[in-house]
Amino acid sequence: MLKQDLLGAYVNPIWLADTQQALFKSLMQVLSRPGRLDNWAEWLENSPAYLAVLATLLDGEVSLADVSGLLTESNWPLLQAHKSAVEQANYILCDATKAPTFLPKLGTLSSPDFAATLILKVSSLDKMQGNIRLKLTGPGVNGETEICVSGIDQAWLDQRNEWCSAFPLGIDCILVDDTQILGLPRTTKVEILEVRDNGGLN
Amino acid sequence: MSNQAKTSDTPFRQASAEYNFGFLDEYAKKEIRRSVLKAIAIPGYQVPYSSREMPMGRGFGTGGLQLTLSLIGKQDTLKVIDQGSDDSVNAVNLRSFIEMTCPGIDTTTKVAEANLIQSRHRIPEQALREDQVLVLQVPYPDALVVVEPSEDKRKIMHGEADYSRLLVKLYEDIVKFDEITISHRYPTRINRHYVIDSSPIPRWDVPKMNDSKALILLGAGREKKIYAVPPYTLAEPLEFDDVPFRVEGFNDETGKRRTCHRCGCDHSFLDEFIDARSGEKLYQCSDSDYCDEQLKSLSVNQSLEG
Numbered sequence: 431m432l433k434q435d436l437l438g439a440y441v442n443p444i445w446l447a448d449t450q451q452a453l454f455k456s457l458m459q460v461l462s463r464p465g466r467l468d469n470w471a472e473w474l475e476n477s478p479a480y481l482a483v484l485a486t487l488l489d490g491e492v493s494l495a496d497v498s499g500l501l502t503e504s505n506w507p508l509l510q511a512h513k514s515a516v517e518q519a520n521y522i523l524c525d526a527t528k529a530p531t532f533l534p535k536l537g538t539l540s541s542p543d544f545a546a547t548l549i550l551k552v553s554s555l556d557k558m559q560g561n562i563r564l565k566l567t568g569p570g571v572n573g574e575t576e577i578c579v580s581g582i583d584q585a586w587l588d589q590r591n592e593w594c595s596a597f598p599l600g601i602d603c604i605l606v607d608d609t610q611i612l613g614l615p616r617t618t619k620v621e622i623l624e625v626r627d628n629g630g631l632n
Numbered sequence: 633m634s635n636q637a638k639t640s641d642t643p644f645r646q647a648s649a650e651y652n653f654g655f656l657d658e659y660a661k662k663e664i665r666r667s668v669l670k671a672i673a674i675p676g677y678q679v680p681y682s683s684r685e686m687p688m689g690r691g692f693g694t695g696g697l698q699l700t701l702s703l704i705g706k707q708d709t710l711k712v713i714d715q716g717s718d719d720s721v722n723a724v725n726l727r728s729f730i731e732m733t734c735p736g737i738d739t740t741t742k743v744a745e746a747n748l749i750q751s752r753h754r755i756p757e758q759a760l761r762e763d764q765v766l767v768l769q770v771p772y773p774d775a776l777v778v779v780e781p782s783e784d785k786r787k788i789m790h791g792e793a794d795y796s797r798l799l800v801k802l803y804e805d806i807v808k809f810d811e812i813t814i815s816h817r818y819p820t821r822i823n824r825h826y827v828i829d830s831s832p833i834p835r836w837d838v839p840k841m842n843d844s845k846a847l848i849l850l851g852a853g854r855e856k857k858i859y860a861v862p863p864y865t866l867a868e869p870l871e872f873d874d875v876p877f878r879v880e881g882f883n884d885e886t887g888k889r890r891t892c893h894r895c896g897c898d899h900s901f902l903d904e905f906i907d908a909r910s911g912e913k914l915y916q917c918s919d920s921d922y923c924d925e926q927l928k929s930l931s932v933n934q935s936l937e938g
């Protein structure tokens with residue numbers, strides 16, 4: 431189902447204001463409640479979820495680094511964000527199967543909001559099954575919760591925890607698989623409970 | 633390919649419609665939305681944003697209004713409260729502005745029916761749910777302004793969670809006046825780091841921010857700041873071992889809890905007023921929706937008994 435914009439041209443829904451409003455509310459909830467998984471399938475048509483995250487948040491005021499080359503050239507004019515070196519980028523898009531080899535902006539003591547937001551593409555997010563089982567605690571979590579992630583290099587989690595070790599400095603992560611979204615703000619304490627080769631599928 | 637090329641200017645076209653859904657253009661909304669996510673990720677930190685001119689004076693809740701307009705969609709049900717009431721001039725003006733600029737949304741006066749609640753001076757008595765978002769209007773966002781005039785210095789103090797001077801000031805007031813004199817905007821520490829100005833809510837409402845099921849967003853239009861108290865997050869009013877934080881008391885001279893003259897409630901925040909005819913002091917729930925709901929359940933019970 432394609433939607434129409436005001437002049438009648440067909441547009442993928444992720445570029446429409448109504449969709450972006452709905453997706454933003456979902457993003458706001460997943461970042462407020464780490465461990466909550468939202469499924470965006472009904473909004474995406476054929477777009478990858480990471481593109482919908484970027485479409486919802488970016489415009490010409492911010493910079494983006496596409497570290498793993500997940501975007502196509504035609505995505506950039508629509509996103510309007512300017513390309514930036516990863517060390518200076520406001521937003522960073524990565525394929526999480528490859529370990530990070532850069533240092534993102536962590537913000538400053540006076541302006542911790544100058545930190546980067548990372549969008550990490552993993553292969554699957556699930557409450558029960560996956561290669562790495564994580565325990566999450568911190569603001570937004572009622573007690574504690576667990577989440578399983580597949581298709582993420584473990585170095586990401588170690589690196590992320592190090593980057594977030596001196597609050598208020600840190601980075602905020604949005605993990606996406608094909609259609610689902612998980613928020614890991616810098617305040618979330620992430621512990622690896624188990625690493626499983628078969629993803630817990632017995 | 634051709635599809636995308638044709639539609640690359642879609643956001644411009646949407647923004648240039650006579651006025652956009654939600655009054656703000658999509659760029660203004662995106663900036664506020666990005667700030668909201670930062671505010672959630674750094675609980676209690678005041679995220680700067682470029683507050684837009686609104687067709688009403690700053691100080692009339694434009695910070696809260698811009699938040700609401702950036703969040704709201706056609707599937708939302710909105711409640712607007714001012715000092716606990718849905719019917720005050722301010723609340724009515726804000727609500728009609730939002731209704732006019734957001735065709736298709738629903739509005740309500742009932743907390744239970746709303747998923748988006750914009751408020752000034754009160755947090756509803758009825759506990760909020762996980763699917764609700766509370767937007768509070770804030771006139772002065774920075775709790776440190778009473779001890780440090782320079783914003784640059786305040787930002788460093790906040791970053792270092794250095795509140796020693798604020799605590800000294802608070803303690804001096806207590807010694808001088810033998811009581812915590814701050815009845816409103818009580819400084820509250822979020823997630824053991826940032827101290828926020830809790831907005832002009834009574835002390836009575838401050839504990840509702842702690843471990844809240846609902847996300848709480850605070851917006852200061854004039855000062856151009858957005859901050860947040862995420863759900864399930866520690867929100868602790870500053871206090872001292874010998875002077876613990878306490879909420880307003882509503883006991884009469886004999887130590888008996890005053891009740892609402894209208895619904896009989898003995899556990900809500902009460903407003904005091906003088907009855908015009910009798911000259912008598914009367915007390916009534918400040919939260920008018922809560923008062924109505926109590927009154928309704930009272931009459932249901934009475935008719936059941938009768």
Ligand SMILES: [Zn+2]
Pocket residue numbers: 892893894895896897916917922923924926
């Ligand atoms: Zn009452």
